[in-house]
Each structure stands twice: as C-alpha cells, then as structure tokens.
Amino acid sequence: xxxxxxxxxxxxxxxxxxxxxxxxxxxxxxxxxxxxxxxxxxxxxxxxxxxxxxxxxxxxxxxxxxxxxxxxxxxxxxxxxxxxxxxxxxxxxxxxxxxxxxxxxxxxxxxxxxxxxxxxxxxxxxxxxxxxxxxxxxxxxxxxxxxxxxxxxxxxxxxxxxxxxxxxxxxxxxxxxxxxxxxxxxxxxxxxxxxxxxxxxxxxxxxxxxxxxxxxxxxxxxxxxxxxxxxxxxxxxxxxxxxxxxxxxxxxxxxxxxxxxxxxxxxxxxxxxxxxxxxxxxxxxxxxxxxxxxxxxxxxxxxxxxxxxxxxxxxxxxxxxxxxxxxxxxxxxxxxxxxxxxxxxxxxxxxxxxxxxxxxxxxxxxxxxxxxxxxxxxxxxxxxxxxxxxxxxxxxxxxxxxxxxxxxxxxxxxxxxxxxxxxxxxxxxxxxxxxxxxxxxxxxxxxxxxxxxxxxxxxxxxxxxxxxxxxxxxx
Numbered sequence: 301x302x303x304x305x306x307x308x309x310x311x312x313x314x315x316x317x318x319x320x321x322x323x324x325x326x327x328x329x330x331x332x333x334x335x336x337x338x339x340x341x342x343x344x345x346x347x348x349x350x351x352x353x354x355x356x357x358x359x360x361x362x363x364x365x366x367x368x369x370x371x372x373x374x375x376x377x378x379x380x381x382x383x384x385x386x387x388x389x390x391x392x393x394x395x396x397x398x399x400x401x402x403x404x405x406x407x408x409x410x411x412x413x414x415x416x417x418x419x420x421x422x423x424x425x426x427x428x429x430x431x432x433x434x435x436x437x438x439x440x441x442x443x444x445x446x447x448x449x450x451x452x453x454x455x456x457x458x459x460x461x462x463x464x465x466x467x468x469x470x471x472x473x474x475x476x477x478x479x480x481x482x483x484x485x486x487x488x489x490x491x492x493x494x495x496x497x498x499x500x501x502x503x504x505x506x507x508x509x510x511x512x513x514x515x516x517x518x519x520x521x522x523x524x525x526x527x528x529x530x531x532x533x534x535x536x537x538x539x540x541x542x543x544x545x546x547x548x549x550x551x552x553x554x555x556x557x558x559x560x561x562x563x564x565x566x567x568x569x570x571x572x573x574x575x576x577x578x579x580x581x582x583x584x585x586x587x588x589x590x591x592x593x594x595x596x597x598x599x600x601x602x603x604x605x606x607x608x609x610x611x612x613x614x615x616x617x618x619x620x621x622x623x624x625x626x627x628x629x630x631x632x633x634x635x636x637x638x639x640x641x642x643x644x645x646x647x648x649x650x651x652x653x654x655x656x657x658x659x660x661x662x663x664x665x666x667x668x669x670x671x672x673x674x675x676x677x678x679x680x681x682x683x684x685x686x687x688x689x690x691x692x693x694x695x696x697x698x699x700x701x702x703x704x705x706x707x708x709x710x711x712x713x714x715x716x717x718x719x720x721x722x723x724x725x726x727x728x729x730x731x732x733x734x735x736x737x738x739x740x741x742x743x744x745x746x747x748x749x750x751x752x753x754x755x756x757x758x759x760x761x762x763x764x765x766x767x768x769x770x771x772x773x774x775x
Contacts, residue, residue: 382450393443396436415454419447423566432546439563452501459497467493515594515610522592524620525610527668529595531579532606533572534713535561537690541571561604569605576607589614617664622657623750623766629654630752630764662748665768671742673715673774675707682711689713715774716740741775 382388388405390397397403402425404418422437423444437443464471470490481487498506519525535541536557539550544567545560546552552560561568584590588611595609632650675682689708697705716738719725725734748771752764 383454392446393440396440396443416451419451422447435564435566438566444565452503455501456498459500463494463497511596518592518594523612523616525594526613526616526619528608528610530606530608531572531576533568533604534690535568535572535604537688538571539691539693541568544571565603572605572607584611617660619661619664622661625657626654626661626750627752627764627766629657658750661750661768665770666748669770671770671772671774673707673710674703675711676774677711677715682707684712742772744775745769745772747771 380388380391385391386405386407387397387400387403389403390400390405400406402418402422404413404415404422423435425437426433426435428434470493473490478487478490481490495506495509498504499510501507536554542552542557542560545564546556580593584593590611591614593609593611595607597605597607599605629651632647632654636644636647636651685708689705689712692705694705716724716736719736719740721734724736724738724740726737727734749769751767751769753767755763755765757763
C-alpha cells in the first residue's frame with residue numbers, strides 16, 4: 301500500500317490527514333446529510349456564528365424587557381476613545397461582562413496584563429452549565445472579531461511609534477502629502493521603508509511578504525521542496541473532537557454537531573492543530589523522512605480551518621535537476637524532428653539522457669502518490685458505507701478492513717464530481733466558457749508521464765513549465 305493510505309488516515313482518529321485540496325469542501329455525488337454544511341435553521345452554509353431567529357439584537361432586548369422599567373443608556377454623537385475609555389469591553393458586551401469582572405480594558409488592575417494575553421485567557425474561559433462546558437467569549441458572534449481588530453490596531457500604533465522614532469524626518473508628513481504621493485506614484489520609497497515595520501502585524505501584506513521571503517531563504521539554503529500538501533478538517537465527523545463537547549457524542553445529531561463546531565471554534569482549531577502536529581511528526585518526518593517543512597493556516601468562508609504546506613524529503617533524487625535534463629532532451633528531440641542534423645549525435649545523447657531522467661521522475665512520483673481508484677463507484681462495485689469513513693477510528697480497523705477503509709475514504713471525500721459557479725467554475729481572461737479551476741475532469745492515463753508546455757513571459761523569452769500527468773483511471 302502506498303503512502304496515499306497513510307495520507308488519508310488523517311480523516312480518522314489516528315492523527316492523520318489527506319493530501320488533496322479538501323480545503324474548499326469538495327462536493328460529491330455520494331454526500332449524505334452529515335456531509336452537508338447547510339443549516340436549515342439559519343438558511344446559510346456557514347459554521348460562523350449566526351443569529352437563529354433572524355431578529356436584531358435591539359429587538360431581542362426590547363422583547364426581553366417588555367413591560368419592565370429600564371433606563372435606556374444615552375447615545376452621544378461623539379464616539380468613545382477606545383484606548384482611554386475604562387470598561388469599554390463591559391459597555392460593548394454587557395452580556396459577557398455582567399459585573400465588569402475580567403474586562404481587559406479595566407485600568408485599575410493590580411498588575412499590567414497585555415491586551416492580547418487577556419483575550420487569550422477570555423477565549424479559554426469556560427463555565428460548566430447544563431451538563432456541558434460553555435465558552436461564552438469564544439462562542440459570541442462578534443467578540444473575537446472586535447478583539448482581533450483591537451489587537452491589530454494597537455500593534456499598528458506601536459509600530460508607527462517605532463517608525464517615527466527611527467525616522468524623525470518623516471514625522472511631519474501630513475495626510476495631504478501622503479495622498480499627493482499616491483496620486484503622483486512617488487510613494488514607493490516611503491512605502492518600502494514603512495513596510496519593514498508593518499511586517500509584524502499579522503495578516504498584513506507586509507507580514508505575508510516577510511513569510512514569503514523566509515520560505516525563499518529556506519529553499520535557497522536547503523533546496524527546493526519535494527511535495528505540496530493540504531490538510532483539511534473533518535470537523536463534522538471526528539468522534540474524538542465531539543467527545544470533548546458531550547459524553548454522548550455517538551448519539552449526536554447532525555445539527556448538534558454543527559452547533560458544537562459553531563459554539564466552540566477555539567477547541568476545533570486546537571484539535572486540528574494537535575492532529576496536524578502529530579501527523580507531521582509521524583508521517584512527514586518518521587515515515588517519509590522529511591528534511592524540512594513549512595505551512596500556513598487558512599480559514600474557509602464557512603469558518604473551517606485548513607492548512608497548506610510544502611516539504612522537502614531526504615530521498616528526493618533531485619527532481620529539479622532531472623527535470624532540466626528531461627527538458628533538454630525534449631528540446632533536442634524537437635530540433636531533431638525539425639531536420640537539424642548538424643549535431644545529431646549530441647541531440648541523440650541528450651534525448652537518451654532526457655528519457656532516463658523522465659523515467660526516474662515518474663518512478664519517484666509513483667512511489668509517493670496515486671490517482672488510481674481501486675473501486676470506481678460508476679462501475680457498481682462499491683457501495684457507500686453506512687457509517688461515514690471519517691467517523692471510523694483507524695485503530696479499530698482490522699488489517700483486512702484497512703483496504704476497504706481506504707477505498708471508502710477515497711470515494712467519499714476525495715472525488716470531485718460536481719462543478720458549480722458557486723464553487724469552482726470560473727471564466728478565464730479572454731475566454732468565454734466557464735472552466736473548473738481545478739481542471740476537472742482529467743483525461744484518463746495508463747502511465748505516469750512528464751510533459752512540457754510553453755508559457756508566456758513578460759520579456760517574451762521562451763520558457764517551459766514541467767507538468768506531471770499521473771496514472772489515472774478516475775476522471
């Protein structure tokens with residue numbers, strides 16, 4: 301069994317993952333209700349917190365206090381200063397801080413606690429109510445976004461202060477001057493100088509440019525990566541995850557599972573990270589003997605976490621070098637077919653070396669991954685399992701059941717069978733037809749091959765892109 305089996309095990313309870321682009325929640329024709337994210341109560345397909353009854357918060361408050369005498373707080377035209385106003389969080393979120401305790405904007409604390417650390421503590425704060433743990437700060441639909449906004453703005457101000465101290469000549473630049481720089485396209489030097497300070501603000505363009513440069517440095521020092529991987533979260537299925545929310549997780553309905561994910565986003569993300577770290581340790585380094593790896597977290601529109609990364613394996617035969625030899629042989633064969641006989645022996649030698657390099661590359665790719673389906677659903681030799689394979693615990697499977705489990709995972713979560721304009725159908729520039737951005741369906745191929753395609757460059761130079769066409773029996 302190839303490493304594909306190990307890759308798919310991440311869906312199980314064995315700290316493993318799949319390596320296909322499941323981060324976009326790929327649809328399948330065999331989906332059950334447990335796979336569908338759509339929530340009929342909210343009329344949405346998102347795990348982000350949502351007001352179920354559709355009423356505004358103001359309406360709910362008014363209904364709650366109907367018939368009661370309550371002095372409504374006054375509203376002023378001048379906004380509060382979010383940096384100097386005491387108990388700002390209590391005023392903004394009275395249901396979270398009913399008595400003002402734990403307010404990170406309380407100026408009378410006995411000792412200084414960084415704002416970010418206070419928020420981290422609040423998100424982990426839980427109360428045992430009604431037989432289960434309730435995390436009121438983590439489940440609130442707006443508190444996390446307010447806290448993130450505050451953290452980033454505070455950090456921006458701190459970095460601005462550092463910039464002014466180290467660049468006193470720019471301290472008197474006005475808003476009008478900045479706008480003039482932008483309109484005249486003369487802000488390049490200023491922005492380049494400023495971007496070094498903004499790089500510490502998570503999520504900013506400068507931050508990701510800094511991470512990109514770090515990855516480039518790793519590649520220049522250690523060599524080009526061998527594989528690219530994507531880890532997705534089967535948060536609707538993992539029994540170990542839902543056992544953290546209820547002692548009767550095996551009896552949870554699909555709606556209860558959805559609500560568990562909505563109410564506990566911090567636990568879902570923590571659980572995913574724990575599985576990912578274990579998977580990288582045992583599969584990437586112990587099984588595949590990786591030399592280095594790099595990855596980043598992302599979140600889908602529905603709020604589910606996933607991870608993209610890359611890694612270099614120690615047994616990499618030198619794919620980049622072999623690809624250059626294969627390209628040289630490809631070009632030599634083209635010249636020879638065009639009737640150029642001046643250097644025929646040289647061309648023949650390059651062609652032979654290119655074929656050998658191509659074989660080495662294809663054999664290595666076949667040893668790492670597979671796009672061959674042992675049991676195609678369309679051939680009626682596979683039946684959808686009663687229990688979703690992502691809900692199965694890998695350690696509970698016998699050796700004979702592992703192959704069937706591999707097939708069940710493959711046919712349930714790794715087949716892209718339906719294209720839609722809401723998901724993958726896009727119209728490329730200068731083209732009128734909609735095409736799947738993942739290039740499905742693929743052509744069938746009985747042998748892994750290496751192909752080269754000419755690409756357009758800005759400087760009009762001739763460049764080629766190498767592309768692996770894997771052995772495939774499932775489009």
